[in-house]
Amino acid sequence: MSFISYLVNGISLGSVYAIIALGYTMVYGIAKMLNFAHGDVIMIGAYVVFVLASGTGLAPVLCVILAMAFCTVLGITIEGIAYRPLRSASPLAVLITAIGVSYFLQNVALLIFGANTKSFTSVVGTEPIKLAGGELTISGETIVTIAACIVIMVCLTLFIKKTRAGQAMLAVSEDKGAAQLMGINVNATIALTFAIGSALAAIAGVLLCSTYPSLTPYTGAMPGIKAFVAAVFGGIGSIPGAMIGGILLGIIEILGKAYISSQLADAIVFAVLIIVLLVKPTGILGREIQEKV
Secondary structure (H helix, E strand, O other), rough: OHHHHHHHHHHHHHHHHHHHHHHHHHHHHOOOOOOHHHHHHHHHHHHHHHHHHHHOOOOOOHHHHHHHHHHHHHHHHHHHHHHHHHOOOHHHHEEEEHHHHHHHHHHHHHHHHHHOOOEEOOOOOOOOEEOOOOOOEEEEHHHHHHHHHHHHHHHHHHHHHOHHHHHHHHHHHHOHHHHOOOOOOHHHHHHHHHHHHHHHHHHHHHHHHHOOOOOOOOOHHHHHHHHHHHHHHOOOHHHHHHHHHHHHHHHHHHHHHHOOOOOOHHHHHHHHHHHHHHOOOOOOOOOOOOOOH
16 A cells, blocks of 8 residues: 555655646746746745735645745736746747846845745645555645646646637747737736746645645746656656656655655656656657748
8 A cells, every 4th residue: 555655645646746747837838938936836826825815714725825926916917927928039038037037036025034944734625535445545745736737737628729829829838929829918828827837836835835735935946847857757848748757746746755765856856857858859749840941
């Protein structure tokens, strides 16, 4: 039963990575840029819930909704101030700016909350499930995290395929110039992408801190990097790929900690990524992009 328990925990952790990776893969797929500040939006969302839950006594669901709203506005603001002026700049300039935004958010959190670890109270009220005569216990956080990942994946896929805004995102991802000629507001479409990704980051931050109940200004750093790895693993730019990559990464990490070494778990994750990219450089579900000349 221990293997099944590890597997379930891996799927749960991988579901968090998948939700975060969706933000990375959407921004890259549409804006063709890597938003390395995305991991810190996770941390901001968790802090918003922490402050609201401990200071106002609001219902957990309302706290999460307000955190999503706050991170949505934050994502749009970051895109408008930091990234939009660099729309025609080199990828290196955008990458350096993203790293700068990441450190800025971390240091703002340090100034406001300090470096001490906060004890995060889970917002999940679901009771654990006991299976196999009580030998296997699945926590409420695990159940909610996996369910949230599935619901988000389905809703996001339907949004992209069935709505005008989703079709505009697909058009912009294919060719920004042609999309603009067809009357699509490219800036608004990219801003919407950041808004959705940031709202998902808030959810991921809350689920992550509910499962692992500690919070610091650096909480989002490593999960953000691992989620980026998951996005590349699954095929960056592919929404199903982000989910597959995230879940596989979570399973590899948990099984690596359980059966090999907890200290080498992160190294194992990155080693697997290197192997996958050597075999299939575009990732599991990625596709080669033909460059225009």
